[in-house]
Amino acid sequence: xxxxxxxxxxxxxxxxxxxxxxxxxxxxxxxxxxxxxxxxxxxxxxxxxxxxxxxxxxxxxxxxxxxxxxxxxxxxxxxxxxxxxxxxxxxxxxxxxxxxxxxxxxxxxxxxxxxxxxxxxxxxxxxxxxxxxxxxxxxxxxxxxxxxxxxxxxxxxxxxxxxxxxxxxxxxxxxxxxxxxxxxxxxxxxxxxxxxxxxxxxxxxxxxxxxxxxxxxxxxxxxxxxxxxxxxxxxxxxxxxxxxxxxxxxxxxxxxxxxxxxxxxxxxxxxxxxxxxxxxxxxxxxxxxxxxxxxxxxxxxxxxxxxxxxxxxxxxxxxxxxxxxxxxxxxxxxxxxxxxxxxxxxxxxxxxxxxxxxxxxxxxxxxxxxxxxxxxxxxxxxxxxxxxxxxxxxxxxxxxxxxxxxxxxxxxxxxxxxxxxxxxxxxxxx
Amino acid sequence: xxxxxxxxxxxxxxxxxxxxxxxxxxxxxxxxxxxxxxxxxxxxxxxxxxxxxxxxxxxxxxxxxxxxxxxxxxxxxxxxxxxxxxxxxxxxxxxxxxxxxxxxxxxxxxxxxxxxxxxxxxxxxxxxxxxxxxxxxxxxxxxxxxxxxxxxxxxxxxxxxxxxxxxxxxxxxxxxxxxxxxxxxxxxxxxxxxxxxxxxxxxxxxxxxxxxxxxxxxxxxxxx
Numbered sequence: 252x253x254x255x256x257x258x259x260x261x262x263x264x265x266x267x268x269x270x271x272x273x274x275x276x277x278x279x280x281x282x283x284x285x286x287x288x289x290x291x292x293x294x295x296x297x298x299x300x301x302x303x304x305x306x307x308x309x310x311x312x313x314x315x316x317x318x319x320x321x322x323x324x325x326x327x328x329x330x331x332x333x334x335x336x337x338x339x340x341x342x343x344x345x346x347x348x349x350x351x352x353x354x355x356x357x358x359x360x361x362x363x364x365x366x367x368x369x370x371x372x373x374x375x376x377x378x379x380x381x382x383x384x385x386x387x388x389x390x391x392x393x394x395x396x397x398x399x400x401x402x403x404x405x406x407x408x409x410x411x412x413x414x415x416x417x418x419x420x421x422x423x424x425x426x427x428x429x430x431x432x433x434x435x436x437x438x439x440x441x442x443x444x445x446x447x448x449x450x451x452x453x454x455x456x457x458x459x460x461x462x463x464x465x466x467x468x469x470x471x472x473x474x475x476x477x478x479x480x481x482x483x484x485x486x487x488x489x490x491x492x493x494x495x496x497x498x499x500x501x502x503x504x505x506x507x508x509x510x511x512x513x514x515x516x517x518x519x520x521x522x523x524x525x526x527x528x529x530x531x532x533x534x535x536x537x538x539x540x541x542x543x544x545x546x547x548x549x550x551x552x553x554x555x556x557x558x559x560x561x562x563x564x565x566x567x568x569x570x571x572x573x574x575x576x577x578x579x580x581x582x583x584x585x586x587x588x589x590x591x592x593x594x595x596x597x598x599x600x601x602x603x604x605x606x607x608x609x610x611x612x613x614x615x616x617x618x619x620x621x622x623x624x625x626x627x628x629x630x631x632x633x634x635x636x637x638x639x640x641x642x643x644x645x646x647x648x649x650x651x652x653x654x655x656x657x658x659x660x661x662x663x664x665x666x667x668x669x670x671x672x673x674x675x676x677x678x679x680x681x
Numbered sequence: 682x683x684x685x686x687x688x689x690x691x692x693x694x695x696x697x698x699x700x701x702x703x704x705x706x707x708x709x710x711x712x713x714x715x716x717x718x719x720x721x722x723x724x725x726x727x728x729x730x731x732x733x734x735x736x737x738x739x740x741x742x743x744x745x746x747x748x749x750x751x752x753x754x755x756x757x758x759x760x761x762x763x764x765x766x767x768x769x770x771x772x773x774x775x776x777x778x779x780x781x782x783x784x785x786x787x788x789x790x791x792x793x794x795x796x797x798x799x800x801x802x803x804x805x806x807x808x809x810x811x812x813x814x815x816x817x818x819x820x821x822x823x824x825x826x827x828x829x830x831x832x833x834x835x836x837x838x839x840x841x842x843x844x845x846x847x848x849x850x851x852x853x854x855x856x857x858x859x860x861x862x863x864x865x866x867x868x869x870x871x872x873x874x875x876x877x878x879x880x881x882x883x884x885x886x887x888x889x890x891x892x893x894x895x896x897x898x899x900x901x902x903x904x905x
Contacts (some may be wrong), residue, residue: 487761488690491783495696498786501849501900511851511897518853525783567872676856 252531255375259419281396282389289386290365294346297367297382299473304332304380305371318374330354331364333381340377353385363388425449429458434444436465476539485530490525497521503568512635530650533591534637535659542585544662550589554614557593564601571609580614582681584662592658595651596621596677603675611674629669635666653680682727682797686710687717687743688759689735697730700786701793703848714738721747721754728755730789732761733771741774748775755796759784772891785854787845794844808843810905813889815839824887834859837878842893842903852899877901 312323322334331354344673346367350523353362366383428447436444446458502515536542555574557670565572582589600610600623608624633639635656659666659679669676682705688694689712698708709726713837721729729747733740743757757778758771768779779797797805798817805903806817812825820836820895822829831839833877842850842857855877856870881893894902 484761487782488693491761492690492692494695494783495693495786498854499696499700501851502700506849506897508897509902511849515851515853515899518851521783522853522857563872563875567875658878 257419259415259423261560263411263415266411270404270407274400274407277399278393281400282393283394286389287394289392293365293384293386297346297384298369299363300332300382301367301369301371301380302558304382305373307370307417308373315374315376322378326421328441330497331383334371335379335381336378337370339376340370341368341379343379348386349383349428362386389439422451425454426457429454429461433461438468443469470604472474476535479531480535480539483528483535486528487525490521490528494518494521494525494612527650534650534654534657537588537661540661542588542661544585544588545583546586548582548584548586548589549621550582551576551578552613553586553590554593554612554619557590557597558612561594561597561601564598565610568601568604568606568608570601570604570607572611572612573609574614576612576614577616580616582662584664585658588658588661592655593619595655596679599677600675618678620676620678622674622676624673625670625675626673629668629675631668634668683707684708684793685717685724685726685729685754687729687735687740688712688732690732694870697786697789701790704790704846711806714740714743716744718746721752723750726754728757728793730793731756731758731776733758733767741771744771744774744776753800755793755800757789757792757796759789774893785857786880787841787848787850787854788858789850791841791844791858795840810843810892811890812879813884813892822884824884824889827887829883829887829889831880831883834876835883838876838880842901846903846905848902849896850901852901855901 308318308321311321312319321499326333332655347366347368349364349366350361351364353360356362363382363386365386366381368379368381371378371380425447432444432446436442444462446462449455449458470519479521496512497518501511507516558572558574596619597610597612600621602626604610604623609626611620611622613620613622635652655677657665658664665680669678684698684701684706684796686694686697686708688697688710691712698710699709708721709724711720714735717731717735717740724752731743732737732741740758740760744758747756756776757780758768758776758781759782760767760771762781769781777799778792780792786807795817798808805888808815808817812877814823814826816822817840822831822836838855838859841855850874852870859873859876877893881891884893885891892905893905894904896902
């Protein structure tokens with residue numbers, strides 16, 4: 252893909268090329284027109300001069316000898332008009348253009364002349380008269396016209412450019428507005444987009460189409476979310492029945508030890524399915540924004556509480572725990588979700604640390620970090636995906652880290668995974 | 682003791698009443714809002730188990746009704762909704778406890794036991810079994826008038842067993858009781874042993890008869 256240009260810039264280029272062609276074609280047209288007017292006017296002028304010369308000679312009322320002398324004298328002092336005696340009058344007047352030395356110029360200068368050869372009668376005798384008038388040269392006319400045309404072309408291009416800038420601001424404003432709204436739109440935020448009203452048909456149509464499309468997506472998304480939530484809800488009751496029936500089964504007097512152990516395994520599986528269900532429900536609720544995330548929470552207090560609650564599990568696995576907890580860490584978010592986040596990260600660390608390993612917990616003003624000893628790096632892309640398990644141990648719900656990620660998203664925090672010096676680190680940045 | 686189970690799911694109501702009937706509990710079941718309201722108007726119960734999502738009304742309304750009429754029945758909400766708002770709302774209106782489905786019947790029984798004891802014996806709430814004496818109010822345990830120092834968890838465990846006398850409690854059920862939401866995320870349930878072992882040891886050393894028996898290898902039963 253080449254350099255991106257905006258729409259108006261693209262049309263500006265086309266318009267400029269077109270304008271250039273039109274202006275270029277206008278130069279010869281103007282020239283021909285001006286030259287034609289020029290010559291026509293000069294022909295008229297030459298005829299008037301011829302008329303005047305004829306009249307002036309006739310008004311002298313001089314003798315034929317004196318006339319011949321006068322004509323000779325005239326021809327000498329007037330190099331651009333020549334009177335010659337002819338026996339028979341010319342059949343018709345002739346007009347012509349000629350290039351020759353300007354007789355009034357001292358330098359060598361070839362100029363263009365428009366000439367008229369016509370009949371005049373002086374004292375009843377026929378004379379031919381040639382009148383010539385200097386005409387502007389073709390090149391000069393063309394040059395002047397071209398200069399003026401170029402000037403107008405430049406004015407036009409600059410005008411286009413200025414108009415373009417103003418248009419792209421004004422005319423495209425509704426489009427920019429729509430674009431801005433689309434950019435900030437998030438399907439899961441549940442916020443409807445209200446497009447700005449516009450009197451441009453195309454933009455109004457675009458907005459209407461987008462609105463329809465978005466409504467559809469929002470409804471589909473909502474239905475899907477609600478489905479997860481409803482499905483999880485509906486599952487709670489059968490799970491509860493199963494659990495209670497197992498409790499009753501355990502109380503049977505004639506239960507054998509083998510049957511007891513089968514019931515116990517069933518109970519373990521049930522615990523897991525209820526947990527998965529609860530977590531799915533929690534995820535759906537987070538995504539449906541059913542949590543207020545504007546509480547002011549003391550992060551350090553929650554961390555210490557969680558660590559305290561999990562103390563026995565650290566001990567059980569002989570895990571060496573080191574903690575650097577900055578006190579008075581206040582963050583904005585949801586208290587119970589933050590508790591879930593901390594618990595999930597800590598339990599995740601406990602579960603995946605081999606007995607005798609170590610866990611490091613760091614809380615600062617800007618973030619929270621849980622590291623645990625491990626052997627090899629995990630795939631960070633899959634780590635936060637739902638139900639993607641990283642280890643052979645499949646006792647977890649497979650949702651713990653997805654929940655961590657969703658909670659972070661909701662509270663506008665980020666969570667990252669890193670493996671360095673044989674240590675898995677999950678860091679949450681506020 | 683009279684218990685009212687307000688629950689629209691028949692099987693669930695049946696299981697609860699079956700489990701409870703083994704003790705001295707007398708269970709009645711109401712499966713609709715209207716039926717529940719009618720029963721509450723006429724009778725008094727020691728404990729009401731209230732499902733708040735009923736086909737013909739919100740269970741919280743029943744709770745409001747009870748409080749308006751100044752009834753003293755203890756109320757435990759049992760709900761499929763695990764939302765903090767519901768929980769807070771329920772407890773604010775005057776429920777004594779809130780249990781999210783699915784739950785173990787032993788968990789429910791233990792909570793009911795504590796609730797009923799708390800309501801019936803306001804000033805001195807002491808449970809006696811042989812030489813063992815448990816003060817539920819002060820949360821102290823003594824054997825032959827000698828105090829036994831138990832941790833908070835061990836005390837909770839003891840009450841759990843007392844509330845589920847003569848019943849088999851499996852290890853995984855105990856694990857759920859002890860660690861709640863964490864339970865399935867943990868590798869094994871061996872931490873249950875540690876707590877039970879400590880409790881047994883402390884009671885034994887104080888000279889208490891061994892009421893807690895191990896059944897089927899990994900289960901427990903408090904006899905008495």
